[in-house]
Amino acid sequence: xAVLAMRDALNQALREEMKRDESVFLLGEDIGLYxxxxxxxxxxMKEFGEKRVLDTPIAEEIIIGTAIGAAMSGLRxxxxxxxxxxxxxxxxxxxxxxAHIRYMFGGGTKVPLVIRTxxxxxxxxxxxxxxxxxxxxxHVPGLKVVAPGTPADAKGMLKSAIRDDNPVMFIENExxxxxxxxxxxxxxxxxxxKNEVKRAGEHITICAHSRMLIVAMDAATELEKxxxxxxxxxxxxxxxxxxxxxxxxxxxxxRLITVEEGWRSYGVGSEIASRVYEExxxxxxxxxxxxxxxxxxxxxxxxxxxxxxxxxxxxxxxARALLGKN
Amino acid sequence: xxxxxxxxxxxxxxxxxxxxxxxxxxxxMLLIRRFEEKTAEMYQAAKIGGFCHLNIxxxxxxxxxxxxxxPADYVYSTYREHGHAIAKGIEPKxxxxxxxxxxxxxxxxxxxxxxxxxxxxxxxxxYAIVGQALPIACxxxxxxxxxxxxxxxxxxxxxxxxxxxxxxxxxxxxKLWHLPIVFICVNxxxxxxxxxxxxxxxxxxxxxxxxxxxxxxxxxxxxxxxxRRITDQLVAQAREKHEPSLLECVTYRYRGHSMSDPDTYRGxxxxxxxxxxxxxxxxxxxxxxxKMLSDDDIQRIDEExxxxxxxxxxxxxxSPDPDPKDLYRDxxxxxxxx
Numbered sequence: 037x038a039v040l041a042m043r044d045a046l047n048q049a050l051r052e053e054m055k056r057d058e059s060v061f062l063l064g065e066d067i068g069l070y071x072x073x074x075x076x077x078x079x080x081m082k083e084f085g086e087k088r089v090l091d092t093p094i095a096e097e098i099i100i101g102t103a104i105g106a107a108m109s110g111l112r113x114x115x116x117x118x119x120x121x122x123x124x125x126x127x128x129x130x131x132x133x134x135a136h137i138r139y140m141f142g143g144g145t146k147v148p149l150v151i152r153t154x155x156x157x158x159x160x161x162x163x164x165x166x167x168x169x170x171x172x173x174x175h176v177p178g179l180k181v182v183a184p185g186t187p188a189d190a191k192g193m194l195k196s197a198i199r200d201d202n203p204v205m206f207i208e209n210e211x212x213x214x215x216x217x218x219x220x221x222x223x224x225x226x227x228x229x230k231n232e233v234k235r236a237g238e239h240i241t242i243c244a245h246s247r248m249l250i251v252a253m254d255a256a257t258e259l260e261k262x263x264x265x266x267x268x269x270x271x272x273x274x275x276x277x278x279x280x281x282x283x284x285x286x287x288x289x290x291r292l293i294t295v296e297e298g299w300r301s302y303g304v305g306s307e308i309a310s311r312v313y314e315e316x317x318x319x320x321x322x323x324x325x326x327x328x329x330x331x332x333x334x335x336x337x338x339x340x341x342x343x344x345x346x347x348x349x350x351x352x353x354x355a356r357a358l359l360g361k362n
Numbered sequence: 363x364x365x366x367x368x369x370x371x372x373x374x375x376x377x378x379x380x381x382x383x384x385x386x387x388x389x390x391m392l393l394i395r396r397f398e399e400k401t402a403e404m405y406q407a408a409k410i411g412g413f414c415h416l417n418i419x420x421x422x423x424x425x426x427x428x429x430x431x432x433p434a435d436y437v438y439s440t441y442r443e444h445g446h447a448i449a450k451g452i453e454p455k456x457x458x459x460x461x462x463x464x465x466x467x468x469x470x471x472x473x474x475x476x477x478x479x480x481x482x483x484x485x486x487x488x489y490a491i492v493g494q495a496l497p498i499a500c501x502x503x504x505x506x507x508x509x510x511x512x513x514x515x516x517x518x519x520x521x522x523x524x525x526x527x528x529x530x531x532x533x534x535x536x537k538l539w540h541l542p543i544v545f546i547c548v549n550x551x552x553x554x555x556x557x558x559x560x561x562x563x564x565x566x567x568x569x570x571x572x573x574x575x576x577x578x579x580x581x582x583x584x585x586x587x588x589x590r591r592i593t594d595q596l597v598a599q600a601r602e603k604h605e606p607s608l609l610e611c612v613t614y615r616y617r618g619h620s621m622s623d624p625d626t627y628r629g630x631x632x633x634x635x636x637x638x639x640x641x642x643x644x645x646x647x648x649x650x651x652x653k654m655l656s657d658d659d660i661q662r663i664d665e666e667x668x669x670x671x672x673x674x675x676x677x678x679x680x681s682p683d684p685d686p687k688d689l690y691r692d693x694x695x696x697x698x699x700x
Binding site: 146180 | 468472501538
């Protein structure tokens with residue numbers, strides 16, 4: 037067990053899978069010679085060559101399209117979209133093609149494809165570089181969507197995603213690449229369809245994924261000092277959405293907060309809340325509280341940006357309110 | 363729309379004259395014609411739903427290009443692809459069953475007219491978004507290079523697709539990455555109801571290859587032998603030298619864009635004029651002159667392919683609908699996921 041930064045845990049997963057399976061190759065913008073915009077692919081072109089680490093033009097549609105065709109033809113491509121914002125240019129390939137090809141062709145083929153892409157805001161990058169779009173992808177049958185929040189899960193889920201026979205949207209976060217954690221050595225696999233309690237608690241349940249998992253864990257630590265015991269459920273598996281640990285937790289705590297970095301409307305929290313209302317309504321003592329980004333295009337100004345994205349304080353205030361302790 | 367250089371000679375003069383090959387081309391074109399005529403009839407009889415785009419008029423382009431391929435070569439097509447599927451070797455009955463939405467269809471009734479597919483025949487699908495399949499076809503070509511095999515990819519699309527970004531992104535990487543791919547533009551002069559000269563700054567589509575330092579050719583898409591000759595060359599170039607190319611086949615669809623097209627944007631005279639250059643009649647006349655075919659032969663072949671089409675309809679009629687319990691089958695590979 038080594039302590040690794042998220043970007044190095046991802047790098048380790050890629051390297052191990054490329055060594056294990058010759059059909060695995062990487063493609064994307066500046067992933068090779070440049071070593072990757074966020075250094076996740078550092079050293080891989082040097083180690084595996086230009087055929088298996090393919091630098092592409094800045095042309096998102098051809099990146100995803102090439103990956104789909106290669107996947108249908110026997111390879112296991114891992115495409116990097118430099119950030120999730122750029123994937124808007126290639127949504128036709130992701131939704132109309134990758135997600136639907138297997139079904140619309142009657143199961144005659146499969147698309148074993150991973151699209152790695154970081155989202156998230158908070159870096160003063162403005163409206164076009166600060167999105168979180170995991171809910172867009174999680175809306176679509178045919179895609180799998182995961183968003184790990186720890187280095188160990190990042191490694192284990194990326195390895196599982198590469199071995200999966202379906203298109204997997206692997207959502208990373210620009211704000212977590214330097215976050216460190218213990219990562220098991222070797223063939224560490226984490227299922228793509230299992231969510232997990234990351235911190236046990238009694239009074240309130242907090243659901244969060246990706247960077248917001250870290251925010252939720254920090255908030256839970258603070259709340260503990262006030263005598264509020266929060267249970268944090270990591271929603272790393274968004275589609276298929278594993279609700280079992282949430283339902284179980286809500287049956288115990290009777291209160292639920294969802295936290296996501298994107299806008300709340302039609303969001304991850306909305307889906308979780310609906311399912312809780314459907315499956316555990318009688319156990320709730322209060323309406324589900326959803327925390328998300330302010331419904332504005334991300335502002336550049338530092339102060340405005342800070343209040344636009346959710347943080348630890350929002351979770352703490354909401355938890356107190358839900359428990360009648362403000 | 364007026365077309366200049368409509369029948370520009372291909373640069374290829376290679377011979378293509380043996381009776382067996384010509385008969386095969388003739389029979390395939392006629393099979394597709396009769397299949398599509400029957401498809402129109404079945405659509406009007408409400409046996410076929412959704413959108414339905416016919417290949418009638420484009421048979422020489424379809425058969426001339428696809429017949430140049432080996433069974434293991436890949437074909438990517440569009441929503442106007444019934445003929446392409448048949449030319450690649452898929453049984454007409456599996457195509458008709460798919461149009462009928464039946465479990466025995468190429469896509470088990472999940473795809474319909476616009477989404478035919480066959481792994482076995484390397485017919486890698488009909489795609490219903492204009493230009494979408496070109497990048498995907500490049501992916502198969504990348505896999506061929508990656509695996510070190512010698513297949514070729516044929517990516518077929520209409521004139522309308524050459525104005526969309528995906529076309530340009532695809533030609534760029536095909537040349538950049540030395541992909542074994544032949545891009546076939548079926549220029550039938552209209553992108554839906556909009557004539558090429560109203561949609562494209564360059565009306566001679568083959569010239570768009572110049573921007574990518576790629577071989578570009580234009581051929582009379584009503585002449586199956588001319589199409590086949592130039593395609594043979596371009597396929598060999600892709601297979602042996604990994605040099606991609608763009609071939610523009612100038613042709614015409616006798617019917618509207620889809621079965622629901624009232625066809626008000628082009629003159630009846632124009633349609634009639636193109637029909638005087640009908641590819642099937644032309645090849646038949648030529649073969650008669652060369653004593654390869656008699657009127658009796660023509661009659662016999664017509665009866666044979668018509669019987670094949672009737673058999674396809676019967677098969678489709680008698681095949682079962684997909685079982686409702688299988689609604690969720692194949693959303694995901696390898697497991698049931700929700």
